[in-house]
Amino acid sequence: MITQEKYRTTVKELLASGSVKMVIGYKPGSTPDRRRPLFIRTSEEADQLVLDSTCMTNLSGYLVTEGLLSDEKRVGIFLRPEGIRSINILAAEYQLNIEQIVILGFDSTGRDVRPLEGRNAGDFSGLLSEIKEKPVQTSKEPLLERIEKMNAQERFDFWQEEFSRCIKCYACRQACPMCYCRRCIVDSNQPQWINTSSHTLGNFEWNIVRAFHLSGRCVQCGNCDRACPVNIPLRLINQRMATEVLDGFDHFAGLSPTQEPVLASFKKDDTETFIL
Amino acid sequence: MTRILFSDKLDNCIAKWRSAGLTVIGPVQGESLSGYAAVEKAAGFEFGMVLPERPLKELFFPQTEPMLRYTIKKNEIDTTDFTAPQGKRIIFGARACDASGLAIDDPLFGWDYKDEYWFQRRNESVIVTIACTKADDFCMCTSLKLAPDSTKGSDVLLRPIDKNRGWLIEELTDRGREAFAIISDYLQESSEPAVPTVVVPEKFNLDACVTWLQNPENFDSKFWKEISMRCIGCASCTYLCPTCHCFDIQDEGDTYSGIRRKNWDSCSFALFTMHTSGHNPRSTQSARWRQRIMHKFNYFPGKFSVNSCSGCGRCSRQCPVDMGITETLQEISKL
Numbered sequence: 129m130i131t132q133e134k135y136r137t138t139v140k141e142l143l144a145s146g147s148v149k150m151v152i153g154y155k156p157g158s159t160p161d162r163r164r165p166l167f168i169r170t171s172e173e174a175d176q177l178v179l180d181s182t183c184m185t186n187l188s189g190y191l192v193t194e195g196l197l198s199d200e201k202r203v204g205i206f207l208r209p210e211g212i213r214s215i216n217i218l219a220a221e222y223q224l225n226i227e228q229i230v231i232l233g234f235d236s237t238g239r240d241v242r243p244l245e246g247r248n249a250g251d252f253s254g255l256l257s258e259i260k261e262k263p264v265q266t267s268k269e270p271l272l273e274r275i276e277k278m279n280a281q282e283r284f285d286f287w288q289e290e291f292s293r294c295i296k297c298y299a300c301r302q303a304c305p306m307c308y309c310r311r312c313i314v315d316s317n318q319p320q321w322i323n324t325s326s327h328t329l330g331n332f333e334w335n336i337v338r339a340f341h342l343s344g345r346c347v348q349c350g351n352c353d354r355a356c357p358v359n360i361p362l363r364l365i366n367q368r369m370a371t372e373v374l375d376g377f378d379h380f381a382g383l384s385p386t387q388e389p390v391l392a393s394f395k396k397d398d399t400e401t402f403i404l
Numbered sequence: 405m406t407r408i409l410f411s412d413k414l415d416n417c418i419a420k421w422r423s424a425g426l427t428v429i430g431p432v433q434g435e436s437l438s439g440y441a442a443v444e445k446a447a448g449f450e451f452g453m454v455l456p457e458r459p460l461k462e463l464f465f466p467q468t469e470p471m472l473r474y475t476i477k478k479n480e481i482d483t484t485d486f487t488a489p490q491g492k493r494i495i496f497g498a499r500a501c502d503a504s505g506l507a508i509d510d511p512l513f514g515w516d517y518k519d520e521y522w523f524q525r526r527n528e529s530v531i532v533t534i535a536c537t538k539a540d541d542f543c544m545c546t547s548l549k550l551a552p553d554s555t556k557g558s559d560v561l562l563r564p565i566d567k568n569r570g571w572l573i574e575e576l577t578d579r580g581r582e583a584f585a586i587i588s589d590y591l592q593e594s595s596e597p598a599v600p601t602v603v604v605p606e607k608f609n610l611d612a613c614v615t616w617l618q619n620p621e622n623f624d625s626k627f628w629k630e631i632s633m634r635c636i637g638c639a640s641c642t643y644l645c646p647t648c649h650c651f652d653i654q655d656e657g658d659t660y661s662g663i664r665r666k667n668w669d670s671c672s673f674a675l676f677t678m679h680t681s682g683h684n685p686r687s688t689q690s691a692r693w694r695q696r697i698m699h700k701f702n703y704f705p706g707k708f709s710v711n712s713c714s715g716c717g718r719c720s721r722q723c724p725v726d727m728g729i730t731e732t733l734q735e736i737s738k739l
């Protein structure tokens with residue numbers, strides 16, 4: 129409550145001083161347990177702001193849709209640490225100018241929500257390095273344990289079963305702040321790389337493309353997983369890829385706005401004989 | 405006196421229907437998702453849920469449907485048609501909103517071209533709807549002038565009796581009567597009352613909304629941008645909608661052979677109206693959301709005299725950013 133009240137005041141001050149044109153936050157949703165994105169442009173709108181532990185959605189995707197930042201004005205945005213990582217990646221991949229973003233950081237443990245110190249992406253580098261070194265220990269999901277015990281064939285069968293439910297709505301893509309491509313590979317038809325049909329093969333193709341394209345870029349905000357209408361445990365795929373990238377390349381996505389993207393950079397003295 | 409189907413006789417009925425060649429389908433709770441699926445025993449059904457997460461429409465209009473196989477040779481093109489899989493089915497325990505959805509889409513699929521895939525399945529399916537005694541915050545059939553016990557699209561309406569012991573039977577069509585004649589040995593006469601249907605509050609004034617939508621001045625209203633600012637253009641509201649019916653025809657294969665398929669498509673996608681030139685008449689998400697609302701409550705009723713929404717609430721229940729038809733129409737009612 130205190131954090132929320134303080135932040136309402138901060139938002140009003142930011143808008144009144146003209147330092148931002150808009151703040152993206154949360155407001156109550158259609159049921160008591162739901163929150164929905166809120167675009168604050170006036171002091172009255174700031175009064176609708178809610179900030180509590182149920183504010184889960186990573187809002188950073190809104191920064192790169194429909195030219196929000198194209199007038200070079202600054203925008204404030206409520207972000208959890210994962211959200212801060214995703215705007216760092218967007219900056220590193222030249223999708224936004226990090227100077228235009230005013231961060232209103234928060235995090236929560238249980239039901240308690242607390243503000244994070246800082247306003248600019250750079251202010252959070254210490255915090256993000258800490259998270260890289262000491263990831264928050266959460267108990268392992270039973271489903272993950274089950275999958276880890278499977279052999280390759282069982283694992284294949286498991287995912288085949290899961291993907292057979294996919295309806296190719298692409299909610300996972302739309303919800304992901306890292307999926308900003310103007311023309312997604314699945315929407316390209318000259319040539320048609322990926323089957324458009326939502327049969328098991330087409331669903332496999334889509335989900336594998338998604339897994340690879342987000343390796344070293346996913347920040348585990350959970351947007352995709354929450355958005356999937358057929359409840360495919362998408363988080364597990366991306367978590368696994370993040371672990372691979374961390375173990376193999378010591379790359380923790382989104383540490384800073386200037387971090388080199390792991391799958392889009394190469395070195396001349398690389399010992400590998402191929403690039404992906 | 406009405407006839408009753410007691411729950412403890414359902415296994416006998418299922419066996420009887422199955423031996424008469426019908427596939428028995430109904431609400432099923434999967435490990436992580438609910439939907440309508442075939443069962444062999446009554447225990448496979450789950451009647452307790454408000455409604456299945458996946459809509460009934462996909463049993464009639466699947467997400468991908470093969471239409472023809474083609475082979476292109478030097479001087480000729482060979483094609484083989486695919487038809488919808490044959491076989492009679494009984495959908496036991498449809499929800500009224502899902503059944504209405506089918507009836508809403510019938511004129512669309514039969515309008516200038518008769519969609520055989522849809523109608524073959526429609527003609528071979530008996531829809532047995534169970535009136536709702538439970539609803540959630542998102543149900544809104546009554547706002548659409550339907551009801552938890554509406555008979556639209558159904559062949560038989562069942563009303564639950566106390567303690568889940570069975571259902572009172574109202575046969576509505578010949579198809580329904582035929583299907584219930586098969587199991588008549590297991591039905592009993594009774595004067596037991598039905599459990600009252602759930603009260604679903606009206607959430608908006610539909611007529612006021614329609615009048616607003618029909619006014620051409622409102623096409624360019626600022627309202628559209630405001631209401632849809634948070635829409636991320638995922639298509640889940642359209643794909644889970646029991647009445648959304650848009651599809652795209654795609655050839656899958658190469659230049660010489662392949663399969664032509666009919667796949668779900670959605671007005672939420674930027675690509676939906678993209679021209680080959682690159683011009684997109686619905687270039688913003690707000691234009692796409694406006695289309696969804698206009699189509700359902702203005703254009704579709706203009707052509708077929710029925711709204712393209714049965715009030716199931718799935719669009720709002722499912723939306724990752726908590727939007728949906730309900731909020732939009734509630735806001736329009738206030739304008």
Ligand code: SF4
Binds near residue numbers: 214352
């Ligand atoms: S893949 Fe999923 S968890 Fe990862 S950044 Fe995208 S939305 Fe978030």
Ligand code: SF4
Binds near residue numbers: 301
């Ligand atoms: S959100 Fe789920 S159903 Fe939709 S495309 Fe992604 S994996 Fe498939």
Ligand code: SF4
Binds near residue numbers: 634642672
């Ligand atoms: S309204 Fe919601 S469910 Fe529908 S396209 Fe927009 S974000 Fe997706």
Ligand code: SF4
Binds near residue numbers: 645647648716717
């Ligand atoms: S528009 Fe929404 S409430 Fe209406 S039928 Fe479709 S999913 Fe259900």
